[in-house]
Amino acid sequence: MSLRKSAMKYKYKYKYNVDRITLSRYVQNKYKLTKFDETGSQYKAQVFTLEEEKVLVDYLLECSKMHYGLSKVSAMKLASDYAIANHKNIPESWIKNKSTGKDWFRGFLKRNTQLSLRTPEATSLSRATSFNRKNVQDFFDNLREVIENYNFEPQNIYSCDETGCTTVQKCPKVVAGKQCRQVG
Numbered sequence: 001m002s003l004r005k006s007a008m009k010y011k012y013k014y015k016y017n018v019d020r021i022t023l024s025r026y027v028q029n030k031y032k033l034t035k036f037d038e039t040g041s042q043y044k045a046q047v048f049t050l051e052e053e054k055v056l057v058d059y060l061l062e063c064s065k066m067h068y069g070l071s072k073v074s075a076m077k078l079a080s081d082y083a084i085a086n087h088k089n090i091p092e093s094w095i096k097n098k099s100t101g102k103d104w105f106r107g108f109l110k111r112n113t114q115l116s117l118r119t120p121e122a123t124s125l126s127r128a129t130s131f132n133r134k135n136v137q138d139f140f141d142n143l144r145e146v147i148e149n150y151n152f153e154p155q156n157i158y159s160c161d162e163t164g165c166t167t168v169q170k171c172p173k174v175v176a177g178k179q180c181r182q183v184g
Contacts, residue, residue, distance in 0.1 A: 047088055047104070048079075056082060057112050060175045069120055069174025069183060076100045079108070117173040120183040 006023065048056065056079060063070055070078060076099045083090045083100075094100055109115055146152070176183045 047083055047090055052082075052086065053108070053112065057115060060115060061177050064174060064176035064180065064183060067120075069118075069176050071172045071174055072105065072117060073099070075175045076102075076105050079104070114177055114179070115175055116178050118176045118180075118183045119173050120171045120176075122171060 004020065006018075059078075060070060060075060079100045080090070080094045080098055083094065091101070109117075174183060
């Protein structure tokens, strides 16, 4: 039955309880989604082997763990550079734009379900790099030394922080593992 006929009103009610505009929008979106093949890409040829894609996935996960997650654009450029370096058969647009296409990236995320685009938690670089065992131990050693030298009493010790001083910037979404609780 046609779209118009299926959405016609019968005595002030829709036959299938679906508005004509809603139904047409659904049909259009379904057409857009089905124009990609099963790999999720309009580019039919497989660019990377499974092992090469695994290397790329491992690299993206490792970058994310080191608080250096790559954005969508950076990951697409990395994949393009990786394909060029390995002399892969790639579309001309990848060479011209120095980046893969959005459809390839969408298919890459579909094939590698352990990856997703995540919003990272804003962490200042100094906090991320300075919080380690040695620095924390040095802090408490210095604190002990100052308290012993000047005989401070507990009521004379104040806690001051950098409230109002922003040291972090708004970050774009990055490619990270789905299993990670926090993305830095």
